[in-house]
Amino acid sequence: MHGVWRHRRRREQRGDVEFKDYYQTLGVKRDASGDEIKRAYRRLARKFHPDVSKEADAEKRFKEVGEAYAVLKDPEKRAAYDQLGANWKAGQEFRPPPGWDQGFEFHGGGFTGAEAARFSDFFESLFGRGGSFTPDFGGQADRTFHARGEDTFAKVLIDLEDSYQGAVRTLTLKHTESGADGRPHIRERNIKVRIPKGVHQGQHIRLPRHGGAGVGKGEPGDLYLEVEFRSHPLYRAHGRDVYLDLPVAPWEAMLGASVTVPTPAGPVTLKVPPGSSAGRKLRLKGRGIPGQVPGDLYAVLQIALPPADSEAARAAYRELEKAQPFDPRAALGVKP
Amino acid sequence: MTDDRWILLTGEVVEENVELTLAELCHACSVSAELVFALVEEGVIEPAGQVPSRWRFAGTSLRRVRLAVHLQHDLGVNVAGAALALDLLDELEALRARQTYLGDRSGEGDA
Numbered sequence: 001m002h003g004v005w006r007h008r009r010r011r012e013q014r015g016d017v018e019f020k021d022y023y024q025t026l027g028v029k030r031d032a033s034g035d036e037i038k039r040a041y042r043r044l045a046r047k048f049h050p051d052v053s054k055e056a057d058a059e060k061r062f063k064e065v066g067e068a069y070a071v072l073k074d075p076e077k078r079a080a081y082d083q084l085g086a087n088w089k090a091g092q093e094f095r096p097p098p099g100w101d102q103g104f105e106f107h108g109g110g111f112t113g114a115e116a117a118r119f120s121d122f123f124e125s126l127f128g129r130g131g132s133f134t135p136d137f138g139g140q141a142d143r144t145f146h147a148r149g150e151d152t153f154a155k156v157l158i159d160l161e162d163s164y165q166g167a168v169r170t171l172t173l174k175h176t177e178s179g180a181d182g183r184p185h186i187r188e189r190n191i192k193v194r195i196p197k198g199v200h201q202g203q204h205i206r207l208p209r210h211g212g213a214g215v216g217k218g219e220p221g222d223l224y225l226e227v228e229f230r231s232h233p234l235y236r237a238h239g240r241d242v243y244l245d246l247p248v249a250p251w252e253a254m255l256g257a258s259v260t261v262p263t264p265a266g267p268v269t270l271k272v273p274p275g276s277s278a279g280r281k282l283r284l285k286g287r288g289i290p291g292q293v294p295g296d297l298y299a300v301l302q303i304a305l306p307p308a309d310s311e312a313a314r315a316a317y318r319e320l321e322k323a324q325p326f327d328p329r330a331a332l333g334v335k336p
Numbered sequence: 337m338t339d340d341r342w343i344l345l346t347g348e349v350v351e352e353n354v355e356l357t358l359a360e361l362c363h364a365c366s367v368s369a370e371l372v373f374a375l376v377e378e379g380v381i382e383p384a385g386q387v388p389s390r391w392r393f394a395g396t397s398l399r400r401v402r403l404a405v406h407l408q409h410d411l412g413v414n415v416a417g418a419a420l421a422l423d424l425l426d427e428l429e430a431l432r433a434r435q436t437y438l439g440d441r442s443g444e445g446d447a
Contacts, residue, residue: 042411042412045410045411046411049406049407049410049411051403051406051407051425052407052421052425062410066410148363150366151363151364151365151366153402168344191343191345192342192343192344192345193344193345193346193347194344194345194346194347196346196347196348196349198349198352199349199352202351202399203349203350203351203352204349204350204351204395204398204399205347205348205349205350206347206348206349206350206354207345207347208347210345221363222364223347224350224364224398225347238433239433291352
């Protein structure tokens with residue numbers, strides 16, 4: 001790990017970045033037509049779109065695909081990129097040759113990915129930071145808003161417990177802003193924000209006047225924080241409702257029992273009714289995420305089988321077999 | 337670089353107790369009013385109030401409009417296509433929710 005870091009640092013000091021093979025990223029040949037490139041991009045964008053895809057690295061892949069498309073769809077950028085030659089391999093250390101882009105005039109034809117504010121170091125070494133940046137305005141927005149700062153969005157990752165108790169989170173925000181020179185650049189800042197009790201996955205916390213700076217005398221925009229739950233080892237949340245897999249012994253399920261159940265607000269006692277089968281949902285009313293109408297907590301029963309790892313346990317299973325004629329496959333229409 | 341680290345910011349949860357005007361929704365999503373009209377026409381979002389100047393959108397509209405805009409920009413779909421995708425995503429979410437309460441059985445493979 002240390003070696004990799006040192007290597008990376010050395011590379012950064014020299015101004016080298018990793019070469020990116022944009023044709024490989026889109027899975028097209030170097031002589032692909034504009035239409036082929038567009039088709040490849042669309043297909044991959046649908047596949048990895050972070051709002052649609054559940055693939056683990058969807059967001060990263062989507063950005064890579066978007067970056068590759070931003071270069072290859074633009075005849076000027078593509079020609080300049082092609083000029084680097086076909087001998088470069090993805091991941092190879094790369095430094096743009098001096099004057100490599102001489103004679104090319106870029107018109108900043110933008111990538112439309114609304115969230116892909118930042119491309120790779122490789123992209124920036126070639127086309128500069130913000131070469132990709134297209135302000136997201138629909139173009140016909142009412143003139144009265146022009147002076148107000150942009151509303152900005154960021155994600156805030158919280159634990160389920162935070163929504164039960166409320167919490168305070170410090171986060172570092174990065175966003176692209178138009179500088180005095182009119183060019184977009186990355187601005188970083190820290191904020192400390194209260195996570196309100198009862199907030200849940202996908203909701204937005206609005207912080208008025210903490211978005212992008214206004215133009216001229218215009219007011220700053222608002223900052224919206226989209227709440228995302230960290231995955232929890234015990235609980236799954238959906239809306240305000242929370243689900244927990246609750247293992248019970250066969251005798252607890254069949255004879256009924258009082259069992260202690262963890263909840264994000266602390267353990268509670270739950271009555272398992274006799275004759276419960278696996279998958280049965282037992283509701284703990286109002287023990288979900290708090291709110292005006294609090295959610296419920298559901299314990300989903302799972303029957304845990306005691307191991308037959310001693311003579312006594314084996315004897316007990318045999319006793320049960322004798323005492324209870326039982327065909328678990330009766331519904332399958334075959335003889336035992 | 338600004339550092340607001342020591343000021344504790346308190347916001348409001350948009351989906352809970354905020355209604356957005358047409359202007360607020362347009363500004364938050366960086367879209368034109370025309371696009372919002374088109375989304376209302378497709379039934380993607382439903383404002384309360386008779387005339388656009390008095391429209392009030394539920395806080396949940398924010399997420400839907402943003403999603404529609406992302407799909408339009410990134411995948412090149414038109415408004416009707418975005419509306420269809422949103423409906424399908426709703427359905428997908430409902431199915432995933434079902435999977436949530438049934439418990440994730442994906443780990444169970446062949447014998």
